[in-house]
Amino acid sequence: MVSNTLDFDVAFTTEPLTRENIFTLKEQIYTSKANYEELEKKIKALRSSISSENLTPETKKNNLILGICLWISGKQDEAFEVLNTLQSNKVACYFLGKCYQELEEYEKALDFFGRSKQANEDEFEIQVDIAETQRLSGDNQGAIKLIQKLSKGHDDEAGLHYQWAHCLDNLGEYEEALTHYNRALEINPEHPNSLFRLAYYYDLNGDDEKALEYYKKCVENAPLYTNAMINLGLMYEDNDDYEKAVSCYYAVLQSYPNHQTARLFLKDAEAGLNMRYDDDKVKKQDQETEVLNIPISDFELSVRSKNCLERMNIITLADLTKVTEYELLSYKNFGETSLTEIKNILNQKGLRLGQAVESEIFIDTDVETGIHDNNLLKSIAEIELSDDCRKTIEEMGIETISDLVAKTETELLEQDSFTQAYVDEINNQLDKLGLQLHN
Template sequence: MENIAYNSLREKNMQNTALPLEQLENTKLNITEVEDIQRQFAQMSEKKVVRQKLLEWSENQSQSTSSKNKLKAALGFWLLGKFEESLTLLEKDQSELAYYLKGKIAAYQEDRKKEIVILEKGFQKYPHSLHLGKMLAKAYLEQRDIEKGTQLLETLKKLELSEEDILFLEGYLYEIQGDYEKGMEYYHQVLEKDPSHFDSHFRLAIQESLRGDEDKAIYHYKECTKKIPIYFTAWINLGLIYEDRGRYEEAIRCFEEVLRIYPQNLKARMYWEDCQFSLNMVYDEDRKKRTDRRKQILRIPIKEFELSVRARNCLNKMHIRTLGDLIEKTEEELLAYKNFGENSLQEIKDMLSKYNLSLGEGKRQAASPYPRPQSSVKTRNQVPEELLAKSIHELPFSKRAITGMEKLSIYTLGDLLSKSEADLMGVRNFGKVSLDNIKKTLMEMGLSLRKV
């Protein structure tokens, strides 16, 4: 029955997928209609099904010789986050929608200067376009060009820009001028009118995070993750909050969602690697607990076990006092001892099996085919004082590595060389990428972190 119910629900979702695809097929290619289609796609529950159907549809449209169908294909690729494919189809298109899509793509790629150039050209060609106008006003404000942003906002008000868009831009203006409370008040007013206003959710998420209310920040970022094309920065910021909370698997999923669409995103790649390393550290902690438990077991005295008098006496004469001593011996060594027979051997093997131990185990683990390499790096005492006094900001460390070091009060090379890898990894959010950056930089100088 459960499978029938699930299949019925899935079939319903498949049918719902057809609705925005049908609208795309019949769209008149005006931006208001496109934004409505965008919202409908974002609300789809079967995202994987939606993406697959949309990809097939977009590829079919791109084969057409019709400029209208090519623009539809560009729109489809844009919704999927396939920006290069979309830009290729938009290259010679001078329509209002083409400027809108190219401006959106530049914004997603965080190329603000390019975004402004595109939108200025588009708004000059379509001076009554509220969509291009509000995007351009926001771009000006993001670049902190308050004068241009304010002037354009006043122009858009005369063109009867929607109340929620005016509220958002005014809220953003308050925010960038330092009145964060007023800005948040305006964003909440926007959401009362339009609960799916992603930009307001995003600004609120940032402010709530800065105020230390991560639960509210997570709520607003999660709302942003419903957006199609995916809101890269929202996914990354959400992943960073999860990472801060030690929820590494959820953080990894956030970064992977970005990398699935935009594999060249260096931030997502770096944070993903950090989380993978942190997750392994968690597993290492579990392994340490198991190791500590094993050590406790190996310290258990033989006298605490109920053994035959013969077995106990033999072990005592062989100076075997604990389970740790016992697993250092092989079966052959025990049987070679006088009066130690098969019955005593089986008795001991049964005892060890209760603790997942076996005879000879200690010797097997102690054997290592890999000799310890000799260090060729200088010790701290061999480094000149003037080099030890050098600021970490003068050395080619990454910004994130420097931030992590400063949390440990590491300000000079000398401070750094007095720390071990474990000291650095004890800092919150200090991951493998930062550690590798430090180790590589030190290695190039013939130096290394303190050995434990």
């Protein structure tokens, strides 16, 4: 894993400058947004320190560092302008080659890579860059020829086998390409490019399980492999897992705040997430409506219970949720046995008596008084009432404030031993909570 601590001194003070230190710094830069901002500060400081007049050795060195920093930050055009004044410098030539390669000007890239390696004809890393540029330009056969030559002394280099595999991939020789991708991973199990190409291969061939496995491995390492993270997000979207897709695109934007593709896909994923929530809500409402519309006649009830419900014009389960336990017991011939039957039916469907009435109270309370629903969930024991008043309330089966505000004053006063003093006491306490008994 790459350290998150930036060290510009290691990369640029050590003489001579080495590509290894610079590439390590680049990896560190893209592990976080904060590191990228540090690079921007470094670029600003370098610009202000460089004189526009005579190029002293110190100015040349700062120009070289500025050009490399601009390349690291992804500003290839600006990097080219700075580095182009230092073509006699081997390191500058190398990074000019990288700029041209990324700008897809492959002939110029090959020219500058060639100049960079003139001082050391056997410099392996630059030869790999040349092979990569040949591949990118479409000269896969030329690239393979160079790679095969290099492999005689460097068969244990993961990057070389990756380039070899990619060339074969481009030529349609997929089985042999897979051999070299896997060889690269044997040498370096975290080689990001090989992990990505294998993930992409399985993705194209419809093997989602394997593709997800390799995409996940690819994005576990620093710095973030943006293409892998974006493709992983797309796969999650295909599986309707919009939460994970959104997190993938956010991760890209944390390291690359201006990544337009990630911004676009994030917007689409968030829209899909909202749509799914809406669909789930509609489905849930449809299911609830379907249950509520079940007729009472579908259930086995005693003749007395059926007759009582018919006389009360209670036809469906929805009708039952609109009446309270007290209202049922107040009806002639409706006793505890019938009440138990009704409760059992509602319990089977996840419903209860008075449920619809309570829902209306929640809505009224929220809109008209702004009181949080938490007050309605409190138990009767949490409000200040006299012992006699609380005991009388509890004997009615009222356990929460929600149960209490579902009652009217008339319903309370119809109970034996329930006095107007108790009602006044209750109203006083409910008023403190911004609540009131049902009208």
